[in-house]
Amino acid sequence: MGWVVGTGTVVGLLVIALGVVALRTGWVLPVSRRHVTRPRLYGAGVLVLGASLLLPGLSALHLLPGVPEEARFLGGTGLLLAGMVLLLVSQLSPLHRDRRSAL
Structure with missing residues (x-):
């Protein structure tokens, strides 16, 4: 189990x-x-x-004392969904184009 948390932490730091x-x-x-x-x-x-x-790695190292497990789970899931929404929005084409760029 330790290598899973360590791998997630390393990947999280890289990302x-x-x-x-x-x-x-x-x-x-x-x-x-x-x-x-x-x-x-x-x-x-x-x-x-x-x-x-990175959140599960911080929890495994007990760097988040006093935070219930449900809050960590929901917080991690919320961060994951928010990041995915931001990535999707970053791939949308711009709605407003500058008129000078068309010239």
């Missing part, structure tokens, strides 16, 4: 690092470059997903 890079520089992984139209929103979504992956 958070990718989110920080996307927020600061606008860089997106080459696999999703074609689909992402809003890199900053993509970075925020990746950060929230990384936090949802």
